[in-house]
Amino acid sequence: MNRLIPIIQYRDLLLISIQIEISDRIVHQLKNDIADTIRIKDVRGVIIEVSGVDLIDSYIACAIRDIGQICKLMGVHTLLVGLDPGMAITLVEMGMEMQGVDTALNIDHAVNILDSYEKDEQVNLNDEIDEDPFDDVLHKLVT
């Protein structure tokens, strides 16, 4: 079956912009497509842009949460972007919880957030290098 929602790779990000009224079938397919694409391509973040969606009901919310959790298990961050205020209010009033999915106001913010995750990881990497015993040897040699 052909993909109805395009999954676009931009550098090391996957951009998914949903601009149609989505039925359950499409949501289900999207979930599988994203998981497959992450496995094949080398990405560090998934951005799901939902400004064109007509509504987010419990099934779609659940699917987005699932996508977030699937991606997390595969080591990729997911960000939900462009949520309409009316939809946000509806989600809150219905009492839906969206654990595991970070949100951002727009794609710029989303990219910044993903960059900051990347930096955090690099800092961790540097910390490990500092503790490398080779440094001490080098230090002694120099002095």
Next chain:
Amino acid sequence: MSPQMARATDTFNQLCSALSDAVGTITAQSICKRALSQAGLSSSTLNRQQVDVKLIEDIEYRLRIFCQDEKKISQVRTQLLRVVENVYIHPNYRKPREPAKTSTYGKLCGILSEALGTIMARSICKIALMESEITPAMLDDKGIDSVLLNNIKKSLRGHCRDEEKISLVHRKLQELIWSKVSDEAQIDDLTIDIIYEDDIVTARRQARILAQSLGFEHTDQIKISTAVSEVGRNIINYAGQGRIHLSRYKGKQNGIRIEAKDEGPGIDNLNKILAGRFRSRTGLGLGILGCKRLMDEFSIEAEAGKGTRITMVKYL
């Protein structure tokens, strides 16, 4: 000079003097003349013809070439509309295109005059109509759309500070839209068969269109279509097929009524669901509970084996 001639130059002069607030007298006159000749009018026939919004728009467009001061332009616009007012209420010439009091335009002005003076109310109406590119005559056919409504509300806020009056006007505007909608009986009542999964999308789209035409705000439209989507999904998942009935609700408060009916197995753990202790396989277990939270009235009949009937009402 014949008396008619004199009156004709009156209107022309009024237009010119309105313009001369922003530009020099000579420029004002030449702007007026060019606008008139563009519209196929002469200064002497101006009074017999109605000064229409198009002419005013044309004048304003020409004015912008000479004057960049937005404040002055808006002043001039108000002045020009006042001139139009004078022509409208001129006893000899009001008949041909003056909208009747019973028309939508007349009602609109009447509502606005609750908060403001009559002339101010009319000019707000006219500016709003101009900005939404609708003429008063078109209003009866086209109805009040959300763009026009927003324009009116915006300019009302600019002229009136009394919150109570503003909310009164808002309520009356809503009622006007409401009465307009009730005339169009075909969208009043709608039944959608839910047989396939894609019917859910159709149902929620229709619900949103109906909610919009009934005058619900954006957020409420989303709430209503979300609720319809939830009950639609319940029908597909648990009963296989059923139908959703959308209609206008008229009671103490106006609103929209949604009825979802199926001949499925019913719901046996209803109390558990409504208490929020239920998790479904596919969703968050929030379908029915979510609907209850989103709607103002909610009732469910779901005896095991006898099918399910959910009735919901959202007030305007």
